[in-house]
Amino acid sequence: MFTPSFETYLVVCPLVFLAGFVDSVAGGGGLISIPAYLFAGLPIHMAYGTNKLSSCSGTAVAVYQYGKNGYIHWRTAAFACGGALCGSFLGAKLAMFLSETYLHYCLLVILPVVAVFLIFNRNFGKKPRPRSFSSGTAAMLSVAIGLVIGCYDGFFGPGTGTFLVIAFTALLGQELTEATGNTKLVNLCSNLSALCAYLLGGKVLWMVGIPAAACNIAGNWLGSHLAVRKGAAFIRPLVLLSVGMLFVSLAGDLM
Helix, strand or coil: CCCCCHHHHHHHHHHHHHHHHHHHHHCCCHHHHHHHHHHCCCCHHHHHHHHHHHHHHHHHHHHHHHHHCCCCCHHHHHHHHHHHHHHHHHHHHHHCCCCHHHHHHHHHHHHHHHHHHHHHCCCCCCCCCCCCCCHHHHHHHHHHHHHHHHHHHHHCCCCHHHHHHHHHHHHHCCCHHHHHHHHHHHHHHHHHHHHHHHHHCCCCCHHHHHHHHHHHHHHHHHHHHHHHHHCHHHHHHHHHHHHHHHHHHHHHHHC
8 A cells, every 4th residue: 555755745746736737727737747646656546546536626626717707618518528428438448449559659640730730820719710500510519529539538538638628719619718618627527437436446545635636726726817817828828838748748658
């Protein structure tokens, strides 16, 4: 049984705060928090389970912040949540039969394209660009976004929030702040589902998870507060940062 030391908290708490800050704005916080738990010595499944506890706590605060300021389109987010729950289940099943290596190579091609697109489209997500969809088509597209990216989340996971932000903005024409608010609600649903599984399996280390959750809440509160105040100009660079972190992480795994 892993016993946390003072050094455990010294490593985990600041990094989980940073992960919450980044995740509340652009997604990709797991790219910071998971390595933090592992570096602190937690066994891998315990690290994933404890991370779900802290990330669920922080994401709930971010959802509240975006929601109370009117930056969640509840109908869109609800359909996407439904799609994500189904997609995550399918992705987890798919992971049992296919190697993640193929997905790594695909993402190493896709991520630079996404980064170049964001760099050369400086107005991307600064203003809403309403699409001429019927309400039914918009609902189906929201389900598709949740289903496809939820499947990715269940199969692999890192960067899910970033991909959701980009999809809501590019496909549904939402402004970046609203897209981020919707993403947080979808993330919360999928994370809660995963947390239940880890709790049932006894893979949550409460002695680390509770203080880490407090740090993640603080990071999410600060990040979402700044995102609501400063809007797309603040969110866009962090989306680029998240894409870059995911690329570096994937390239490192394949080396």
